[in-house]
Amino acid sequence: MIAFMIRRITQALIVIIIISIIGFAIKQSVGDPLRELLGISVSAEEREEFREKLGLNDPWYVQYGRFLSDATHGDLGTSMFYKRPATEVILEKAPATLELVLVSSILIIVLSVPLGVFSAIRPNSLLSRFLMGSSIVGVSIPVFLTAIMLVYIFSIKLGWLPSYGRGDVVMIGGWGTGLLTLDGWKHILMPSVALSSIMLPLFIRLIRSEMMEVLESEYIKYAWAKGLTHKRVWFIHAFKNTLLPVITVGGVQLGVTIAFTILTETVFQWQGLGFMFMEAVERSDAPLLVAYLMFVGIVMVGVNTIVDMIYGLINPTIRISGGK
Amino acid sequence: MSKLLEVKDLVIKFALRTGEVTATNGVSFTLNKGERLGLVGESGAGKSVTGFSIINLISKPGYIASGEVDFLGENLAKVSDERMRSIRGNRISMIFQDPMMTLNPVLTIGTQMTETLHQHNPNMSKEEARNIALDKLCKVYIPSPEKRLAQYPHEFSGGMRQRIIIAIALLTGPELIIADEPTTALDVTIQAEIMELLMELCETEDMGLLLITHDLAVVGQVTQNIAVMYAGSVVEKGLTAQVIANPQHPYSQGLIAALPQSSKHGERLNQIPGMMPTLKDIPPGCAFNPRCSHVMDICKTETPCLRLGENGNLVACHLYPESE
Numbered sequence: 001m002i003a004f005m006i007r008r009i010t011q012a013l014i015v016i017i018i019i020s021i022i023g024f025a026i027k028q029s030v031g032d033p034l035r036e037l038l039g040i041s042v043s044a045e046e047r048e049e050f051r052e053k054l055g056l057n058d059p060w061y062v063q064y065g066r067f068l069s070d071a072t073h074g075d076l077g078t079s080m081f082y083k084r085p086a087t088e089v090i091l092e093k094a095p096a097t098l099e100l101v102l103v104s105s106i107l108i109i110v111l112s113v114p115l116g117v118f119s120a121i122r123p124n125s126l127l128s129r130f131l132m133g134s135s136i137v138g139v140s141i142p143v144f145l146t147a148i149m150l151v152y153i154f155s156i157k158l159g160w161l162p163s164y165g166r167g168d169v170v171m172i173g174g175w176g177t178g179l180l181t182l183d184g185w186k187h188i189l190m191p192s193v194a195l196s197s198i199m200l201p202l203f204i205r206l207i208r209s210e211m212m213e214v215l216e217s218e219y220i221k222y223a224w225a226k227g228l229t230h231k232r233v234w235f236i237h238a239f240k241n242t243l244l245p246v247i248t249v250g251g252v253q254l255g256v257t258i259a260f261t262i263l264t265e266t267v268f269q270w271q272g273l274g275f276m277f278m279e280a281v282e283r284s285d286a287p288l289l290v291a292y293l294m295f296v297g298i299v300m301v302g303v304n305t306i307v308d309m310i311y312g313l314i315n316p317t318i319r320i321s322g323g324k
Numbered sequence: 325m326s327k328l329l330e331v332k333d334l335v336i337k338f339a340l341r342t343g344e345v346t347a348t349n350g351v352s353f354t355l356n357k358g359e360r361l362g363l364v365g366e367s368g369a370g371k372s373v374t375g376f377s378i379i380n381l382i383s384k385p386g387y388i389a390s391g392e393v394d395f396l397g398e399n400l401a402k403v404s405d406e407r408m409r410s411i412r413g414n415r416i417s418m419i420f421q422d423p424m425m426t427l428n429p430v431l432t433i434g435t436q437m438t439e440t441l442h443q444h445n446p447n448m449s450k451e452e453a454r455n456i457a458l459d460k461l462c463k464v465y466i467p468s469p470e471k472r473l474a475q476y477p478h479e480f481s482g483g484m485r486q487r488i489i490i491a492i493a494l495l496t497g498p499e500l501i502i503a504d505e506p507t508t509a510l511d512v513t514i515q516a517e518i519m520e521l522l523m524e525l526c527e528t529e530d531m532g533l534l535l536i537t538h539d540l541a542v543v544g545q546v547t548q549n550i551a552v553m554y555a556g557s558v559v560e561k562g563l564t565a566q567v568i569a570n571p572q573h574p575y576s577q578g579l580i581a582a583l584p585q586s587s588k589h590g591e592r593l594n595q596i597p598g599m600m601p602t603l604k605d606i607p608p609g610c611a612f613n614p615r616c617s618h619v620m621d622i623c624k625t626e627t628p629c630l631r632l633g634e635n636g637n638l639v640a641c642h643l644y645p646e647s648e
Binding site (some may be wrong): 225244 | 379
């Protein structure tokens, strides 16, 4: 298990280095740092002098080394719009996005597991047919449309829920959380529903099809032949095997969910990373874009590594092959 | 000797979208306590489906249309699901064909063994269940069973897994074991070992064995009685030694002639011409008539009933006079 973890972490580091190369490339090709630093009223010789001083004439690998060493110290450059370190801006905006992703992930897990399992063991029931039909509809409607529909119904027509912002935020250390106030929950409800509107139907369908396949297998037939109860066959024998592929896909999809926050946050004016990213694009704030890319990349790699380790805990064959 | 299992006029049908298909057409046989019966025939003859029907585990569109499965005076074709469940894996154990597919890959051997015991004896302590499991693993000659209980199926070879499945079958001290091609998926050297073990255990534990196989050599070694099936019907049954030494039905004769050891070196192997009909187009009269070398006019119109053959076997063939 330890060998497996070490190997997995090494892989994660390699991926992070690749992401950093891409980030560095963007930084190199978007905008000219001298122009931003000095403006236009500086002579060509002085520019050249500054260029030398800042190390911009060094070969790319020296510059990349410097970028990497700065990045490991948490320095990803200064946001041009906020006039503050990009890392600081990212860390300030991250809690809003992470909470949004957390709430919608919980929503997805809590709903998709029972619904997926139910529609696998009772494929002909009315509820299963309804779920299968409506999940197609759910997958087909874009997130922003769902979001706008939610706002129209619950904010404009019914007036039950606020249509934008995070509401009351409580600071705990450096983390601003909206999950401790009723107002915060009212604000997070619609964005998280909108965010989960694509993944939830996908997960119900995934769990259903995996579980149906498992239920057809020989070892399930054997479990029946041993005289086990429905409960034991479904929830111990079949469900554990269903989980394996679902966890793999789930890890990747969690990352995709972070990407989807860009749309959701824009519609709900949610002050998170996605919203910040859209603003940074509009303002061509290159350092902030690179910082966002690095941050999301690292979070995704981290999540996937953790998911792989959970997978290793459930699947006994992985543990062994990693141990040898 | 008292009767353990009596299957009477068993008709199994499959309700397919295109209409109903008859898988077995009035199968009857008797198995006495502690006796071993072989059910032989080509693939698709309805052997497995007959075996599974005894514990009411026919795959989905299939069902028992009529007939009785009398197990110690109880008609299993009619008992409640709950009663059936308490018999499965408890009084009647099953051994499946492919040991690589039969055990659940994500549960330890220990779990898969003790769960059967706990299911059928809710008050049994963990300690007691573990001891019984260890005892049965010893009986099937698994070395260092304590260590093995904590392992997963992928850590065992095919032969070892089939031993474990036999051990699971023994756990509750059943009266009957149904073995569906228990050695087909194993390599030849292991096959003999497993059959030997199964036979030995049936004798020491005084269990009945219903051995479903296409391998006449195996049936000859292991069983006292035999029933030969063709296209969903029993065509010949009697003492194994008699049927193999002196087969009466042209199909049994063909099967035995087709054994490689009955042809001379360098000669072409014997075979029965033609193919077994699929369930949908079983010819009228005797189902074997298109392939039979002794075919008469009556064979094409009338289905032969079982009658006495020359050596005490019951045989369904018009070549022999109907007994009163």
